[in-house]
Amino acid sequence: MFHFKNLFQDGNKKKTILTVIIVCLLIIIASGYLYIHSALKAVNPHHQTEKRIEIPTGSNVLKIGTILKEHHLIKNPYVFAFYARLHHDENFQAGTFELSTAMTLDEIVQRLQKGGIAAIEFTIPEGTQIDEIAAIVSKHSSYSQQQFLKQVDDPKFIQLMIHKYPNMLTAAILSKQIRHPLEGYLFPATYSFYNKNISLQDMISKMIAKTNDVLSPYQEEREKKQLSVHQLMTMASLVEEEATGDVDREKIASVFYNRLAKNMPLQTDPTVLYAMKQHKEKVVYKDLKVNSPYNTYKHKGLPPGPIGSPGEKSIQAALKPAKTDYLYFLANIHTGKVYFAKTLKEHNALKEKYISKKD
Template sequence: MKLFITNKQKLLLAGLFILGVSCMVAVAGYIYQIYYSPIMSSAPDGNSVILIPRGSTFDSVTARIRKKGLLPYPRLYDYLAEKLKVHSRIQAGEFKIQHNWNTSELLQYLISGKSIRHRITIPEGENYLQIAERLQLAEIADKDVILSLKDDPELLAKTGIPDMTTLEGFLFPETYFFSRVDTERQILSAMITQYRRVFNADFQKRAKEIGMSEYKVLTLASIVEKETGIDSDRPKIASVFHNRLKRRMRLDSDPTVIYGLSDFNGNLTRKHLRKPTPYNTYTKYGLPPSPISNPGRASLQSVLYPADKKFLYFVGRGDGSSKFSKTLREHNKA
C-alpha cells in the first residue's frame, strides 16, 4: 500500500524541519553566546582583584566571585567547575581577573596558580622595626604582627643558632616576591631561609678559622653595615673593629648607641654617648648583645675576611667614605 503525501503535508513537514533546525541553531547560538560571553559585559576593559586565603573552600571562592559581580551564568559556572575539577584544584592567592574573560577562562585562571606576587626590596642595614614598617607600607604584612613575632620560638629555631632571643639580624636584605595571602610568619621564614642560604657551610667554616661564633660575626657585620655604604671601606672598617676587640678597646660605634636609644631624634649628643644602655659601645667593652641591623652579604664577608691592616680608628668623610688611622694622634688630625 502506497502512502500519498499531499503538497500541503509536504509543506507542513518542511516547515517543521525548518523550525526544528532553527530551534537547534538558536539553542546552539545561545549556548555559544553564554559560553564565550565576558563575565562582566558592562565593563569589559576593566579587571577585579580577588583575594583567596589559604584553606578557602570552593563555595567561599564562588561567593567572593559573585560579590564582585563576575558570575553572570551560575549554571554554566557550576558545570564547568565540575568538568575541570575546580573544587579540588583551587589555589590560594591574589588574582587579577579580566572582565572580558569568559567563564571557562576565569576558572582556568583560578586553578593555574598564577597569582599576583608583590615585589619588595629589603635594603641592607634596616633593623627589625624598619622592616616591619616597610612591609606594612607595601600592604604585605601587618606591622604589629611582625613585631609580635620578633621573639617567636618557632622562628628563632629556624635561625639554626641555639638560645636566640631575637630575630634581629636574620632578616636577610634581598628582593622578595610575596603574595598578600602569605602570613607574617611565612614572610619572616622566607627571609630567615635566605639568610641561611647566604651564611652557608663555607661562611661557618671561615668563622671558626677566625675564632668567632656565627652570631658574633652577624653582630659585628650589622655594625659594619651601619657604619658605611661604601663597599671598598667595609673590609677596612671590619679590620678596625677586629683590631680593637683584640686589644680590648671599646668599639666606640655611634650606630650601636643609636640602636639602644628609644628617644633618638636624629641628633646624636654627648649625653647619648654617656647614656648606659646594653648597646652603648662607648661605655661597654666587646660586642653589643645582639645585631643592630640586618646586614647584607658584603658586610658579612668583610667581617670574615677583614683587610689586613693595623687601623684602630676611622672617621667619615663628606662623600660617604672614611679616613683610617693607626694612632689616636693621626685620628685627631683627620
C-alpha cells in the first residue's frame, strides 16, 4: 500500500539535506570571499619599515608569491598569483625591491611592475664614443672595459643585431674602415638594470633598441631626404661633436651639407681627434696630417661611420638643417659661441678675432 505520510517525510528529509548543503556552500563561499578580501589587504598596515627582497630572473608569478610570503609581505601566494592573473598583471621585473608589510596586494603588484632598485645604473652623455662607454659601464658594473669592447665588437653579436634591426643596421657598418661597427648606435641616455647579473649582450642590446626606437619615427623623413640610416647617424655624430648649444645644431648641419654639395672637404676637427684616438681642446696643424679615413681634412665626403653617439636633437638637425649659405664656422672655446661665415676671408677674420688673439 502507498503511504503518503512516508512520501511527505522523505520529501522533508530531502529538503532539509538540500538546505544544509546550500547553507554550507554559502558559508564556504562567504568564508572564501572574506579570506581573499583579507589577503588583498596589507599584512600589517601600521608597519611601514621596508624589507629588501630579491626576485630572481625567470621567476613565475607563483614563485614571486612564495618569495613574498616567505618575507611575510603577503598572506597567501596563491591569492597573489590569482589576483595577478585576473588583472593581467604578470609583467613583473626581476631585481631588488624594497617592500613593506603596510602595502596592499595591489601596491605590491604595481611596485613589482615598475621595477625595483637598479642594481646597475649609468648615463651615457651625447657624443660619447664606444671606448668611453666601455669605461662608463666598467665603472658601474662588474664588467671590465676589455670585456665590453670584446662583446660590442663580436662578429656574431653584430650579425645578431643586424638580423634583429635590419632597417637600422646594414652592411655599411661592416666596412673594414670602421673602428667599431656599432659606434654611434648605442643611444645616449640613462640606463637602469635591475638584475645585477645582466649579461653584456642584454645590456648593449638595450642601448641599440633605444636607438631604434628613437630613429623609427623619422624613417619617412629620412627617406625623403634620401639618406641611409648610416649616413644620417654619421652626419648627426659630427653635428653632436661640434655643437655647443641647441641653437647652433641646424646651422652647423647646414655648413656640412653645403660643403658636401660643393665637393669641399668637411674639415671638422672632431674627426681628426677620433682618428688619433685622443680627446683634447685644440687640434694643431700637425694633427691634420694623421693618416686615417676618418680625417676629413684629407678625405672628402662623410667619414666611414659615426664618431660618437648622437642625441635626438643632433639627429633632428641632420634631418632638418637650416637653410644658409654658410661654408665655415668656428667656436670660441672660452665662451662656446659659434660664429658662421660664407667665405674663407670672413672665416679667417673671425678666427683672428676670436681664436688667434686669445691663444
